[in-house]
Amino acid sequence: MYKIVSKRVLNPTVTMMDIYAPLVAKNAEAGQFIILRVDKDGERIPLTVAGYDRTAGTVKIIFQIVGGTTMLLNAKKEGEFIEDFVGPLGCAAKTDGIKKVCIVGGGVGCAIALPVAQKFHELGCEVHSIIGFRNKDLLILEEEFKACSDKLTVMTDDGSYGRQGVVTMPLKEAIEAGENYDEVITIGPLIMMKFVVATTKPYGVPTTVSMNPIMIDGTGMCGGCRLTVGGKTKFACVDGPDFDGFEVDFDEAMARSNAYAEFEQRAREKNCNLLKGAN
Numbered sequence: 470m471y472k473i474v475s476k477r478v479l480n481p482t483v484t485m486m487d488i489y490a491p492l493v494a495k496n497a498e499a500g501q502f503i504i505l506r507v508d509k510d511g512e513r514i515p516l517t518v519a520g521y522d523r524t525a526g527t528v529k530i531i532f533q534i535v536g537g538t539t540m541l542l543n544a545k546k547e548g549e550f551i552e553d554f555v556g557p558l559g560c561a562a563k564t565d566g567i568k569k570v571c572i573v574g575g576g577v578g579c580a581i582a583l584p585v586a587q588k589f590h591e592l593g594c595e596v597h598s599i600i601g602f603r604n605k606d607l608l609i610l611e612e613e614f615k616a617c618s619d620k621l622t623v624m625t626d627d628g629s630y631g632r633q634g635v636v637t638m639p640l641k642e643a644i645e646a647g648e649n650y651d652e653v654i655t656i657g658p659l660i661m662m663k664f665v666v667a668t669t670k671p672y673g674v675p676t677t678v679s680m681n682p683i684m685i686d687g688t689g690m691c692g693g694c695r696l697t698v699g700g701k702t703k704f705a706c707v708d709g710p711d712f713d714g715f716e717v718d719f720d721e722a723m724a725r726s727n728a729y730a731e732f733e734q735r736a737r738e739k740n741c742n743l744l745k746g747a748n
């Protein structure tokens with residue numbers, strides 16, 4: 470059992486928790502993820518390592534409440550326990566040879582992007598961050614990004630905070646203004662990452678995307694997380710989650726991500742009713 474050491478609500482649909490998991494904290498690196506189960510009959514869900522404290526033995530997770538399991542997790546209180554917390558899984562973010570990087574995060578993808586931005590900052594790289602949200606109420610982690618970015622641009626779809634528009638606007642402007650990024654790293658909804666790649670590709674700016682397909686075992690055995698990258702089948706859990714954005718078949722990934730929509734809807738309704746019953 471793994472103790473929830475702290476819990477903080479970041480916005481009405483996003484929660485941050487520190488979980489006491491010293492072995493995971495000891496080995497985790499930016500870009501990796503864990504798989505947890507809230508209770509013994511629960512489903513396994515992957516969440517990115519959003520930070521760690523090796524001394525305190527804690528691992529930070531930031532999750533959006535989107536369905537059955539994230540609802541159950543969010544119902545847990547500080548001091549309570551979750552059943553399993555397995556990791557670190559996947560490959561750490563690659564940092565070799567990168568001196569200037571642009572991190573592009575969208576929505577809760579910013580939680581996954583933050584430890585990557587922090588890692589580059591710690592290594593002394595120049596970090597430009599562009600973070601986008603639908604509106605001001607959904608904004609998360611602005612102060613944390615400020616602290617690790619040489620330049621931060623906040624975008625909202627409706628203009629209620631920062632600049633109005635999508636993240637690709639300032640990215641294109643920066644590239645055209647001559648910012649020579651060694652790498653653009655983008656993390657967020659599939660459609661956003663697809664458009665980030667469409668923005669950088671004509672300029673030949675190397676672009677890494679963080680893929681988040683459905684995962685089951687997280688160890689390369691079930692094939693649930695397969696993607697086509699450069700015409701070859703890859704498993705996001707062991708070969709990724711980061712891939713060369715120019716090589717990813719986004720249309721296939723988007724079609725596969727909807728494959729379980731009906732089951733997910735049923736689980737959401739079941740857990741919603743369970744939680745209502747508990748209150």
Ligand SMILES: Cc1cc2nc3c(=O)[nH]c(=O)nc-3n(C[C@H](O)[C@H](O)[C@H](O)COP(=O)(O)OP(=O)(O)OC[C@H]3O[C@@H](n4cnc5c(N)ncnc54)[C@H](O)[C@@H]3O)c2cc1C
Binds near residue numbers: 513727730
């Ligand atoms: C490597 C990786 C890292 C991730 N990191 C984060 C993170 O840091 N924060 C965050 O909020 N979300 C993250 N996700 C997505 C997160 O796993 C899903 O939001 C979660 O599984 C939803 O479960 P649910 O039962 O609440 O929702 P459901 O209603 O079951 O599903 C809602 C949506 O979540 C996704 N999803 C559902 N089950 C899985 C699964 N087993 N594996 C992958 N995706 C699933 C699907 O896109 C689905 O449409 C990550 C996914 C992957 C693959």
Ligand code: FES
Binds near residue numbers: 685689
């Ligand atoms: S989650 Fe099973 S192979 Fe990747």
